[in-house]
Amino acid sequence: MFDLVLILFVFALGACIGSFLNVVVWRLPRGESLVSPPSHCPQCDTALAWYDNVPIFGWLFLRGRCRYCQKPISIRYPLVELVSALLLVFYYLMFFIFQVGPCPPGAPAVNELGFITPHLLVFATDWPIYALYMFLILSLLAASLIDAELFIIPISIPWLMALVGFIAHPLIDAPDLAGSLIVSPSAAALAAGGGVGLLVSLVGWAFGWIPTSFAAGEPALEVDRDLIEAQIKEANAKGQPPPQLPPEYTPAQIRSEMRHEMLFLLPPLLGAFIWTYLTLRPGPLHDGWQSLVSAHWIGGLLGSILGALIGGLCVWLTRILGTLAFGRVAMGLGDVHLMFGVGAVVGAGPAAVAFFIAPFFGILFALYALITRSRRELPYGPYLSAATAFVLLVYCPIAEYLRPGMQVLASLIQGRGLGG
Numbered sequence: 001m002f003d004l005v006l007i008l009f010v011f012a013l014g015a016c017i018g019s020f021l022n023v024v025v026w027r028l029p030r031g032e033s034l035v036s037p038p039s040h041c042p043q044c045d046t047a048l049a050w051y052d053n054v055p056i057f058g059w060l061f062l063r064g065r066c067r068y069c070q071k072p073i074s075i076r077y078p079l080v081e082l083v084s085a086l087l088l089v090f091y092y093l094m095f096f097i098f099q100v101g102p103c104p105p106g107a108p109a110v111n112e113l114g115f116i117t118p119h120l121l122v123f124a125t126d127w128p129i130y131a132l133y134m135f136l137i138l139s140l141l142a143a144s145l146i147d148a149e150l151f152i153i154p155i156s157i158p159w160l161m162a163l164v165g166f167i168a169h170p171l172i173d174a175p176d177l178a179g180s181l182i183v184s185p186s187a188a189a190l191a192a193g194g195g196v197g198l199l200v201s202l203v204g205w206a207f208g209w210i211p212t213s214f215a216a217g218e219p220a221l222e223v224d225r226d227l228i229e230a231q232i233k234e235a236n237a238k239g240q241p242p243p244q245l246p247p248e249y250t251p252a253q254i255r256s257e258m259r260h261e262m263l264f265l266l267p268p269l270l271g272a273f274i275w276t277y278l279t280l281r282p283g284p285l286h287d288g289w290q291s292l293v294s295a296h297w298i299g300g301l302l303g304s305i306l307g308a309l310i311g312g313l314c315v316w317l318t319r320i321l322g323t324l325a326f327g328r329v330a331m332g333l334g335d336v337h338l339m340f341g342v343g344a345v346v347g348a349g350p351a352a353v354a355f356f357i358a359p360f361f362g363i364l365f366a367l368y369a370l371i372t373r374s375r376r377e378l379p380y381g382p383y384l385s386a387a388t389a390f391v392l393l394v395y396c397p398i399a400e401y402l403r404p405g406m407q408v409l410a411s412l413i414q415g416r417g418l419g420g
């Protein structure tokens, strides 16, 4: 009974947030304010009454037509509201009813028979992680809708995700909370060194010591280029000024631009290595670091930072290696930001796993496009988002499967640090 009331509440909340997402998806990439003016009809500009604005039902009562100008209102608006509501309900059911979701860090989760014993998620105690994850899911929905339509991810969405992760994890993380990111001292050292290195890179980039790659403009990915060429054709047909094609680069020029991006990555990688090495050697620094990161809030904060760094690094290394190999830009920097934000919320392991399974969602979409004979292409953001949404449910067994290998890896790093 309690669950039913909560599910109804979660559904209504999801629909209201979905209504806000419609505003975000339309206004954010167009540089308009998210709060004013209040919602208005996109056709006739008449401000909408509150009863027309009721999520899902407002559209149904109006039968999809504006009350004032009778022009049709896209079914996309109530669909986004419905999808947001259903996502919140779906994850509520999976986390709290079916007990499929995040697992507590470091807990002995495999019983004698080799089965994974689920950590029972209870809404009363585990709602903060549910709220945090649902914030992530709905942010990814907004980013995916914008990316699918305009082939850009507004940078403010992943930055907000990262900021919320950096603030929420120190506040809520505890050793027995599912989804907690409290990390070991050596992982915390990687995060602290890498984070300081990233700040050094950002300062260096802001002062121009580290040059911007593609300073004249990023070359278009394959899919963008088709889109822009279609826009030029359309503008020419209408006699409007056509949009500019992005600058042309030769494969050799594209490869050499990657040096700037490798230079940017050098300080974080060096920082992570140096600080981990220094804090692993026995001595006062080692002991001081151990006691500092034993505070839960510092462990959680550094776990969140490590997640952001690993999430962003996975995409960025793939971009650099792919670009060097093929002589054309492999992945957009928007995807780097996106996985930085995802990692800050879900942590390093889930972010890396999501990155590696995202191509399979690309294959699923390609099959769907083949069956429906649609020629629509999608950028990579929606695949990363879908993979992240999936990983929230399946990471716990994957982590159990990977744990022995990870322990070997960790002891190797620590063994070498102690020996040196």
Ligand SMILES: [Zn+2]
Residues within 6 Å of the ligand: 041, 042, 043, 044, 045, 046, 066, 067, 068, 069, 070, 071
């Ligand atoms: Zn109207």
